[in-house]
Amino acid sequence: MARAEDAPQDGAFDDVIVSGVLHDSDRASYRELPFTVPAGVSKITLRLEGNDPDKGTYLVLGVYDTERLRGWGGAIKPEVTIARTFASTSYLPGPLPAGQWRASLRVASIRKGVAAPYRLVVHFERGAPAQALYDAPVRQGRAWYLGDFHTHTGQSDGKCRSRPSGKAVPCPVLRTLEAAYDHGLDFVSVSDHNVAAQDAELAVDAAYFDAMLVIPGREMTTAQGHFNLTGVTDYVDFRLGAPGPRDINAIFRAARPTGALLSINHPEIPTGEACLGCGWSAPDTDFSLLDAIEVANGGVAADAKGHFDDGEGSGTQWWERLLNRGYHLTGIGGSDNHDPVDGHAGSSPVGEQSPVGTPATAVEAADLSQPAILAGVRAGRVFIDLTGAHHDHGLDLEAKASSGARVAMGGTLRLGAKDTVRGAVLVRGLAGARVDLILDGRHLPLGAGAVVGADAIGAGAGDGWARVSFAFAARDLAKGQAGHWLRADVRDAAGTRLLIGNPIYLEPGQ
Template structure:
């Protein structure tokens, strides 16, 4: 047995906080420092601290006394009314939030008032003097919405992920082992499928619930190369929309207090920093899919951040094909672009069986695998904040096949000598200026660049084939042509869409 896991055997009567222990406030943090000596062996110390009102996540880090000199500390946490957990010496980093907590600790509301850390000295060598520091960090609002707060990768780059998946915490089903009965599908298999698909991130968006967040938080350290983003699919009779990057409650009952209309629901989510993405807007609503098409009256699209223009569930219903019809969200999205809205196009698998999505085998029928399609985001780093900022910037493309990690689609444009923009950005164009642009493509040799200007496709004769593993395709739009937005897709020579790019917006 590990010493850190049996420390309770050494705990004796409490001692007062020693003189070396101090508490200071810095950027709303509490820092408690002190020294453990061999005379403290088998004792514990009560370290009080005050939690301000409105805190929604506590992070506790223990530094020092890190086993190198044989000192093992065990940390218990108490709020003003109850015990919140007790962790062995192998757990120096603790998170407690309303919807999730580190293993060994209880999630739930964080009441304001006097909290206590109970630090047990499980072991210390004779004559040892072991300094320690405990830092308690308080988070509120948008800062408290992530289950993983550190970047998994630093530095800018293209990061691949899936923005729409489901688990057994809502309506995902898979077959049990070995009986093959339909059962709620464990969260683990969605994350495993994302990792096996070589994704950098995955968003779990179960319908209306938050119960999946605790599991995501506990599984995230195991899948340590995969950024796990909590989300939710808000499911109403007038349409479905995802909240990307959220753990807080948002009223999902349209017409209830706090959600008299869809825009009020949007506002409830925007305060958390989440991105609102309208899902599968053009598929029909019927008894098989309540409110699946978007029909919410008086929708204010300035509150919306993204549109799901490629949905894997729709493709699975049509033999796996992401065509231009059959519920594709592209035309619906482009109509909003024509109206002047700046909305990032993204994709999601909408997977409901991460183990076996084959027709005739899965209890929920044919499924698009996790990561098909893959949304590729240019972000400053692989963190929740980085990915969401990347989506907001619009430098995003969709890999419909999701099977080629090296694929890239990017777009730049300029007007005159000083004005330029990248995909997702805004290009300022003066009267009389032509637009010159470049489409950069990797991993699509033999395919065709399809340039779209205000919904109009460049005529067939002007399309350019991609030669080699990396290509730069240039184009020019004459000064006489009016342009509100332009973007690029990649298609096979037969016309099947492979990559979907986001627009550059043009203003005067």
């Protein structure tokens, strides 16, 4: 006899647990296990416990909603997810109507004399948790995880050559994930323009790359600029003006309940026929509603024969002006790749492309999961690697005020009027490179001490992190500026940027 019980869990809904015991008389039979789906659910996860090949017990699960079959899987699929825009293999995404659903349990095999307990756990989610393709981290443990926040597939305007005829066709989602994995990335976000059609494919293909986190995303394209929602599957209206939201801030506010990371893309690109609405021009933008800004864009670099913009008119300058105004926005990067297979000017249907993973964004996170990666970005624990060969590179920043406070990159350091700040830029994997330290937009002289030492490659007993020390006084902060900040870049001997660091924010006292 099946038994259902309530199991209080964290979150808006309680799990439903249905359990029972099977006997050899149940062989080749079906058990209908009803459960009630509450209103407002946007993702359902079902986990079946009870398969035991050693005892010859094989159970198969199917799921019916209030009207139709939603999917049927074998014993190799003991856990399935059904959401509005994505679902596990063999299952259909779509609306999740409230009311009585049922799991259909097929007892495919059970040996004579065996008593086999089973347990079905049904978990409901809505809001931010429901946007993730995974319910558990891909990898445990705090670390620096490397990824790409901006890629495209054939579900929007990604194109590649068909096989074998070489026609220009919408490029399959799988090819972008494949390129990210082959590049050694820990995570990748697919951010097709305005649509969620890619999410159903991502949910299926992600299982094939089981060491890499796949994050659903969307690039919202408007006539006043493009921006990414990272970690979203729910619909958010991108149609700026009638019949859509009245202004860009209204779109931002509508997106925030999804839990998505909001970041402006390539704000420095001129808007014109070659790239409609690409540069940021939205009037009265409330930048406090944003989490991040794309400082390094692979499309910009591809157009410049692989050189990322720097200095006047660059994405960095755009970002630093907002830092000067007091906004705490994390700098991130994205390849903006539209052809993961080829991407060369002479042969790709979309022309020259920056490869998936160039630039890469490194995020220090509690684990390799969507919530942890997004939290790491919001905390400013991020650096951007422009090199394309970045698996051993690292950049961090630490500072301490003479009054005693100490913070790391992404943190806020409160200063007394007479404080001196001392700290270090930490660099890994780039011995011989030079550190460029920037305070409120001005470059601080470091002299000969700016060169990264040999311990950046783990020489001797070191841990691979070289330290470049610095010091400055609170009185050195820029006068009449709303925001104060300190950050570091790493450059080669010729001055080309290799790594872009995020700020420590400074709050001067009286």
